[in-house]
Amino acid sequence: MKLTEHVPLASFTTFHIGGEARFFAKVSTEKDIEDAIAYAHEHTLSIYPLGGGSNLLVPDRGVAGIVLKMSMRNIVYEDDGDETLLIADAGALWEDVINIATARGLFGVENLAGIPGTIGGAAVQNVGAYGAELKDVFVYADVINSATGLSRRLTHTEAAFGYRTSFFKEHREYIITRVALRLKKHSIPNIAYPDLLRAQVAGALLATPEEIARSIRIIRAQKFPRGDTQGTAGSFFKNPVISRELADTLAERFPDMPMFPNKNGTVKISLAWLLDHALSLKGFSMGRVRLYERHALVIVAREGACAAEVDALSQEVSERVFALTGIRIEREVETFGGQ
């Protein structure tokens, strides 16, 4: 493991923002991770795993500990009757996982096509889109506990997935090294999501995993800014999950706001709708950052923008939503070392 000092992190994130890592290492083997953990213990440093940096806002002050760029990318699969177990190293690109699965005609991850980042980051976040979540196909994750140095395998139950969250998100000491997904050789396409139904009406073929993934990439290209021209980490805020009572009150005030009831009686509401229709914030800018014109949950940063500007815009949006609804919105994007 080669440890480098004072490494600028902006180019390792899709926001293209943030200060330096005091220490930085590309880790390609479990031994590399173990060596980094030993160094961190010896020098009392925190460890920050880094995948594709696509759900991350690095503070302008940088990161005082060791950033570990997860660089192991092997993907293997095992046939198991009607199913296939796909096992990928944590640094494997999520799009590579999607391409391998869909090229083999395997169902399960096609609705999650087009999401940047690594499979390790996808498990932390329980990525979701177009009516699917990673938890639907997750089997296990191999992890190393950076506090104890011990390795173990975490099951689906232990991973405790929720809406854009997981055990891994709540227990930062665990570094994911490998993730296994169970994919199906035959399945009914999951195309009930309105955007997909509209694409089907417009003539898109949506029978195979490859066709669904292709359509989803086309839909996404219209909603998200191109990462090579502008900085973004996708949806910056989570959709709020609120009580049925509050949802009923809001439904009276905003009858057109999309609401998605959960099985446990809570209701997920569309923050994008609130920002766009109730607060007219689409395109709202502060300094070099703004809410994207085509998707109000997305913060876009111009060249030269800094994390403090993103924080200020985020704070302003949060205050306006609170003043309107009494809801405290949460960030989906994470900050190394906390906000």
Ligand SMILES: Cc1cc2nc3c(=O)[nH]c(=O)nc-3n(C[C@H](O)[C@H](O)[C@H](O)COP(=O)(O)OP(=O)(O)OC[C@H]3O[C@@H](n4cnc5c(N)ncnc54)[C@H](O)[C@@H]3O)c2cc1C
């Ligand atoms: C244009 C765009 C569109 C997006 N669309 C979606 C979407 O539709 N749905 C969705 O859910 N997300 C979406 N995202 C967010 C993001 O792509 C996902 O959350 C992605 O899974 C993050 O993976 P990553 O490898 O980039 O993680 P990073 O950003 O590198 O890390 C995120 C967090 O996970 C931790 N982490 C990363 N790897 C590991 C590991 N191996 N072990 C332990 N912890 C680790 C990091 O420390 C950090 O706290 C989008 C982002 C962009 C830029």
